[in-house]
Amino acid sequence: MFKSAFLASALLLTAGTAMAAEMKASDAEGVWETATGGYVEVYEDGGTYKGTIVGSKSGEARYDKNNPDESKQDRRLLGVTVLKGLEYVGDGKFEGGNIYSPDNGKTYKAKATQTGADSLDVRGYMGISLIGKSQTWKRVEADAPNVHKDLLQSAGASQ
Template sequence: MLKRALLCTALLATAGMAFAADQKAEDAAGVWETASGGYVELYEDGDHWKGKIVGSKDGQARYDKKNPDESKRDRRLLGVTVLDGLSYAGDGKFEGGTIYDPNNGKTYKAKASQSDPDTLDVRGYIGISLIGKSQTWKRVDKNAEHVHQDLLE
């Protein structure tokens, strides 16, 4: 039983390394569910990658109540760009961008890495990457309920 568990662990690790080695930036394109249930579409825009809110798991409307710009506090979050300026660094890694957190109205430096086809680890941080917070996002079918098709790139 222990030998089987070790073999399975080794196979999974090898598969993950093979995925990262063969990855292209386009593999991350699509709709992702955030930890709070928001749907963010990651897409290429020129030389950079962006992510905008295209829906939510529960379909409820959310507003940008914590935005530091008071004139934007009544706007709906649907269609708002929350990831911006990411550059593909190879091996499933994106760097050099920013991420907006509508839960507190702050913008942080950002990076992301795709560990497998359906998992994206996103990190927002201040200054250096050690001072920050990470979330694991899961891929969602772009035709899933509550994904606003009119917002997709």
């Protein structure tokens, strides 16, 4: 029994690794729902990847009230680029970027790993990756309710 459980675990690990190895950077392009219900479009821009708020599940307007720049505290978050500078390093992994958190007005270092066709693990951190917070974003269709199509950038978002 131990032998078959070990074999099953090894096969699952191998399948997951093979799937990540087959992913390419453009697979992450599209619209993703964050853990807080925001819709962020991830797209390539000049060799790195960005993420811009293109809507929300609730459809309610949110404002950048926690921004340390007082002149931006009344701006609507719709259209704000919150993820910048992610570089694809292979195996579904992106590194070297930064992410802005409208919840507290702070910017953190960022990395992301696409763990499946419709799952993206995004991590914001300070200094080293151990000191941070992760969210799993789920892919949504670009024509989902409350996605502002006029803000979409990537060709992948029109799928």
